[in-house]
Amino acid sequence: MAAIKLDRHEKGILAALQENARLTMQELGDTVGLSASPCWRRVRSMEDIGVIRRYTVQLDPRKLGLGECVFAHVTLERHKENAVEQFETAIADMPEVLECFAVTGDADYLLRIVVPTTEDYGRFLSERIFSIPAVSHVKSSVTLKEVKFETRLPLDHLE
Structure with missing residues (x-):
């Protein structure tokens, strides 16, 4: 299965969310150079197509x-x-x-x-x-x- 194509903003969003999934859309947008609304649309799109599976917390076993x-x-x-x-x-x-x-x-x-x-x-x-x-x-x-x-x-x- 071929990887989907992502632009630099989407890659930045994924990198930032992997580091801290609790970022607000405003914080996430500031990190990748977008305003909150287009950032939210990109996140939602990546959720819809399954690139973002879920949000979770990492516990110390x-x-x-x-x-x-x-x-x-x-x-x-x-x-x-x-x-x-x-x-x-x-x-x-x-x-x-x-x-x-x-x-x-x-x-x-x-x-x-x-x-x-x-x-x-x-x-x-x-x-x-x-x-x-x-x-x-x-x-x-x-x-x-x-x-x-x-x-x-x-x-x-x-x-």
């Missing part, structure tokens, strides 16, 4: 008692009927799973999971993940430290 981040490589049993649908439906309902990607390689999925402790992860695996009949194997990597965590997308490649 450790300060909220979610001290462990685990990456799990999940392999499904291929001969099980509806294995993919069954797995994806179950994962969608698990708040501990922050991200789930279908991937290439040795596993079928890569999950990013947050839990309070490694003991909680063990319980999560046995009670939640391994309760999904389609799951054949899980290989886990517990993070030692966060080196970089970024939610802002790079925009320099856009025309």
Whole structure:
């Protein structure tokens, strides 16, 4: 899928919103060199076409008692009927799973999971993940430290 074309104002709007989504339209317009009204129209247009998916707040998981981040490589049993649908439906309902990607390689999925402790992860695996009949194997990597965590997308490649 080709990227949509954005002008310098739209790229500026996206960069500013990724930094601080609580900017008023006036503040956002001042940042990118537009008045509030045309700035609002551009933001609304980018919302309508799905470039801007939603607005959110970024929380510190450790300060909220979610001290462990685990990456799990999940392999499904291929001969099980509806294995993919069954797995994806179950994962969608698990708040501990922050991200789930279908991937290439040795596993079928890569999950990013947050839990309070490694003991909680063990319980999560046995009670939640391994309760999904389609799951054949899980290989886990517990993070030692966060080196970089970024939610802002790079925009320099856009025309």
